[in-house]
Amino acid sequence: MQQAALTITDATHETLIAVTQIYAYHVLHGAGSFEEVPPTLEEMRQRHDRVQTAGLPWLVAKLDEQIVGYCYAAPYRPRPAYRFTIEDSVYIAPDMQGKGIGYALLSALIARCERGPWHQMLSVIGDSANNHASLELHRKLGFCSIGTLNQVGFKFGSWRDTHIMQRALGQGDR
Incomplete structure (x- = not known):
């Protein structure tokens, strides 16, 4: 039996149906996202369009043509110095x-x-006390810990921290 190959492609409005379902699960059952109400498909399409307008990538992972994950980069802050x-x-x-x-x-x-x-x-990792997989993923890919913002989010009846990690891109700090 042949093992299915994982492919990474650009997200489209069609793939955002699965993306919205994946994110809804994390909003409703995890504290990594500080959203409390899952966004609608239309809201996810608007978010995707803002990322695309900024010239940044939004990617999906497919396994046997099924969307199994996604990631994107977005502007960190709107002020010009952060561009x-x-x-x-x-x-x-x-x-x-x-x-x-x-x-x-x-x-x-x-x-x-x-x-x-x-x-x-940058990566701003929600619920950093429990989100070990995300912290380790970012460490493996060269992100360094910058610091923890203590008790900045309140979700599922508890205060949650966020941890900021940073990685240079290209020539970065050099």
Whole structure:
């Protein structure tokens, strides 16, 4: 029996149906995202369009033509001085976690962003006390810990921290 190949492609409005379902699971069952109400498909399409308008990638991972994860880069902050700093987001279908999909997605995202004008990539990891997989994924791909913002989010009846990690892109700090 042949093992299915994982492919990474650009997200489209059609793939956002699965993306919206994956993210809804994380919003409703995880504290990595501080959203409390899952966005609609139309809202996800608007988010996708903003990322595309900024010239940044939004990628999906497919296994046997099924979307099993996604990631994207977005502007870190709207002020002009931040224009070369971006922030990544990575979400994997709950039944596909721990299979290297996040690594494949984030690796592809970093490679794509290194071809652009961006200087630094940040990751703001929600529920950092419990989100060990995301912290480890980012460490494996060269992100360094910058610091923890203590008790900045309140979700599921508890205060949650966020942890900021940073990675140079291209020549970055050199």
